[in-house]
Amino acid sequence: MTRGIRVPAAFEPAGKRPRRAGSFALRFWSVRHASLLERLYAAFERVLTASAPLLGWIGYERLERPVAAAERLVKGALFDCRMCGRCILSSTGMSCPMNCPKGMRNGPCGGVRPDGHCEIYAEMPCVWVEAWKGAQAMRGGGAIEQVQPPVDHRLKGRSSWLDVARGARSGSGTLPS
Amino acid sequence: MSARIVHPADFAEPGAPLAELPGHVSSGRLERVLRRGEFAVTAELSPPDSADPQDVYNRAAAFDGWVDSINATDGSGANCHMSSVAICALLTRVGYSPILQISCRDHNRIAIQGNVLGAAAMGVCNVLCLTGDGVQSGDHPEAKPVFDLDSISLLAVIKRMRDEQRFLSGRRITSPPRLFLGAAENPFAPPCDFRPLRLAKKVEAGAQFIQTQYCFDVPMLRDFMAKVREMGLDRQCFILAGVGPLPSARTARWMRANVPGVHIPDSVIARLEGAADQRAEGKRLCIDIIREVREIPGIAGVHVMAYRQEEYVAEIVHDSGILEGRAPWRRDLNGPSAPPG
Numbered sequence: 001m002t003r004g005i006r007v008p009a010a011f012e013p014a015g016k017r018p019r020r021a022g023s024f025a026l027r028f029w030s031v032r033h034a035s036l037l038e039r040l041y042a043a044f045e046r047v048l049t050a051s052a053p054l055l056g057w058i059g060y061e062r063l064e065r066p067v068a069a070a071e072r073l074v075k076g077a078l079f080d081c082r083m084c085g086r087c088i089l090s091s092t093g094m095s096c097p098m099n100c101p102k103g104m105r106n107g108p109c110g111g112v113r114p115d116g117h118c119e120i121y122a123e124m125p126c127v128w129v130e131a132w133k134g135a136q137a138m139r140g141g142g143a144i145e146q147v148q149p150p151v152d153h154r155l156k157g158r159s160s161w162l163d164v165a166r167g168a169r170s171g172s173g174t175l176p177s
Numbered sequence: 178m179s180a181r182i183v184h185p186a187d188f189a190e191p192g193a194p195l196a197e198l199p200g201h202v203s204s205g206r207l208e209r210v211l212r213r214g215e216f217a218v219t220a221e222l223s224p225p226d227s228a229d230p231q232d233v234y235n236r237a238a239a240f241d242g243w244v245d246s247i248n249a250t251d252g253s254g255a256n257c258h259m260s261s262v263a264i265c266a267l268l269t270r271v272g273y274s275p276i277l278q279i280s281c282r283d284h285n286r287i288a289i290q291g292n293v294l295g296a297a298a299m300g301v302c303n304v305l306c307l308t309g310d311g312v313q314s315g316d317h318p319e320a321k322p323v324f325d326l327d328s329i330s331l332l333a334v335i336k337r338m339r340d341e342q343r344f345l346s347g348r349r350i351t352s353p354p355r356l357f358l359g360a361a362e363n364p365f366a367p368p369c370d371f372r373p374l375r376l377a378k379k380v381e382a383g384a385q386f387i388q389t390q391y392c393f394d395v396p397m398l399r400d401f402m403a404k405v406r407e408m409g410l411d412r413q414c415f416i417l418a419g420v421g422p423l424p425s426a427r428t429a430r431w432m433r434a435n436v437p438g439v440h441i442p443d444s445v446i447a448r449l450e451g452a453a454d455q456r457a458e459g460k461r462l463c464i465d466i467i468r469e470v471r472e473i474p475g476i477a478g479v480h481v482m483a484y485r486q487e488e489y490v491a492e493i494v495h496d497s498g499i500l501e502g503r504a505p506w507r508r509d510l511n512g513p514s515a516p517p518g
Contacts, residue, residue: 101311102282102322106329106382107375109308110363110390111437119437120311132368145374147382150286150330150345 018121019080019099027080027096028125034094034134034141037078041090048165055165068159085155085163091143093134100127105148108132182503184209188510191272194300202339202385203357205302206274206506207246210478211386211415216471216499217478219276219388219417220244220490224258233259233267239487242507243494246303248388248480251278254436255315262292262299269300271508276359277301280309285325286334290344293335297354305359305388306331310437328360329382336383358383363390364401365440373404376414386415388480393423393441395469402475411475418470421482422489423459426450460489467497 019025030037055063068083075081075096079089082098088105089096097105101120108128111119116129135141187206189195197204201212210217220240225232240247249264265275277296279289293304308328312320326334334345335358342353360379364372376387392398398418405411423429423441426449433441445462452458463481470476479499483490494500 101313102308102327103324104308104327106327106378107371108366108368109328109438110361110366111310112363112366112368113437114367114440116367120313126367128371129368132371144371145378147329147333147378149333150326153325 018101018118018124020123021117021125025080026078027099028130030078030094031130031134032137035137035139037094038090038138038140045164048161049167052165052167055162060162060166063162064159067162068157071159071161083157084151085158085160086151087160088148090138090140091146091148092128093131093136093138093141093144095127095131095134097127097131103151104128105151107144182501184213187506189272191270192300197355201357203302203355205246205357207276207303207386208357210245210505215503216501217246217415217417218244218494218499218505219246219248219478219480220487221248221250221480221482221484222264223253223484223487224250224261224264226258228259230267233264234271236487237268237273238508240490241509242505243491243500244481245478245505246274246276248276248278248305251280251307251309252283252315253278253280253310255282255310255312255317255320257316262296265296265301266299272506273508274303274506275301276303276305278305278307279331280307281324281326281328281331282309282312283323285323286345289326289331290334290338293338293354293356294350297356302355303357303359303386304335305361306335306384307361314437329378332358332360332379332382332384357385359386359388360384361390362387363438365390365392365394365397366438369397369401370404372401373408373410376405376410377408380410380413384414386417386477388417389419390438390440391419391421391482392466392470393439393445395466395473397440398470399473402473406475415477416475417478417480418473418476419480419482420463420467420470421484422456422463422486422493423449424486425455425459460493463493464497467493467499471497471499 019027072083079096080099081096084098101118102109108126112126112129113119113122116126118124118126131144135144187209195204198209201208207217222236237247247268249261251261252258261278265277268275306328312318312322335356337343338350339353339356342350344350362372362376426446429441429446429449432439448462449455449458467479470479481490481493
């Protein structure tokens with residue numbers, strides 16, 4: 001195997017390394033507690049939708065930067081979120097698909113190693129093997145079977161929470177977003 | 178020639194496309210073979226590292242008369258080779274039925290849709306939609322990985338181009354690409370219980386035929402197919418099992434360790450190691466596997482990947498008897514009157 005320069009994944013921000021299986025990372029905790037997070041986010045979604053008039057009054061564009069920053073902080077810690085702007089964590093067992101070096105949004109590639117690790121980063125558990133585990137613990141885990149459209153790259157870095165509040169996207173099955 | 182079954186309607190002069198039969202989405206021979214219920218054979222052509230078209234023709238000649246369609250790989254293993262579109266265009270010029278492989282690694286949605294139209298214009302009737310290996314596994318690990326689409330969204334995009342006559346943007350296509358859509362699946366990689374669901378997603382997105390990763394573990398494929406039949410997917414798509422000869426136990430070990438997604442059980446390596454002539458044993462093993470997978474309900478054909486052993490494909494197809502006397506198209510038998518009937 002070649003050693004040397006690491007080539008970052010398609011969506012990997014500078015400074016974020018692939019997570020080792022053995023290391024402590026909230027990302028793995030989140031998948032193990034996918035069911036709890038699912039309930040939390042369902043409640044959060046209701047709050048977001050309910051506060052839509054207030055948010056609209058303040059102005060969505062004015063809120064974009066602070067809310068996106070908060071979202072990056074919270075979801076970055078919990079999921080290693082890459083801020084793709086089209087969050088589908090509820091359909092992916094609370095395992096962020098943008099951590100996949102190929103950015104696969106519709107399931108695992110054919111290269112997953114026998115131990116369930118990534119074909120590219122041997123030390124990192126496959127995002128989709130994790131997603132499958134998480135989905136099985138979730139009530140709405142069946143959403144993993146939905147075909148996901150490609151990412152809209154214009155949304156990168158933007159808050160998907162505000163999108164939900166705005167009603168720009170359907171709520172259940174797409175949150176946390 | 179001992180072949181008895183010939184379909185003269187499948188023979189036509191190169192450049193003169195076949196008619197699209199009722200209920201078909203393409204005018205290609207692969208779709209015809211599969212829809213007739215015949216056991217299909219496809220093979221993988223390893224693309225040359227050259228700009229000489231003769232290199233492509235020489236490689237295709239090894240399969241002539243033995244396969245129904247030829248896969249032209251698209252930078253497989255993330256290594257640089259002649260492009261799949263160009264190989265397909267060369268092959269259709271002389272009458273072959275190629276399968277255009279599209280990997281999402283190197284092109285974004287604009288380039289891919291353009292290539293799909295171009296390939297269809299050049300007479301390509303089949304497309305295999307792949308995500309592609311990571312750039313890290315190839316000869317240009319410093320390249321920018323694109324992955325704008327993944328295999329499933331790619332299927333959906335091309336299906337839309339064909340059936341709705343629209344680009345992903347919604348803009349209208351005046352003459353849509355008539356393409357038989359395929360995808361890959363790996364029944365041998367974890368998470369194994371997710372794999373049939375993923376196949377269902379691919380079918381939903383538009384896959385009409387499936388070529389699997391190398392099968393060296395027939396019981397595992399049987400389990401996968403049992404689930405696939407339970408879900409009724411075998412009636413919604415044609416599944417071709419991936420097979421190929423292993424040249425030696427050493428290569429098998431190397432492939433297992435270095436080629437992503439290839440699962441080779443210890444028993445296979447032991448069988449090769451115990452043989453006096455490992456290459457011959459690898460060929461026999463491949464034939465045995467073909468005969469076994471042929472018996473699995475829902476398997477509609479085989480996809481032979483004989484990397485650097487292309488010259489054995491004819492022999493493997495012949496000895497396994499899977500064509501059952503059927504004679505696929507041959508370059509020297511062009512024209513409806515030519516084939517012996």
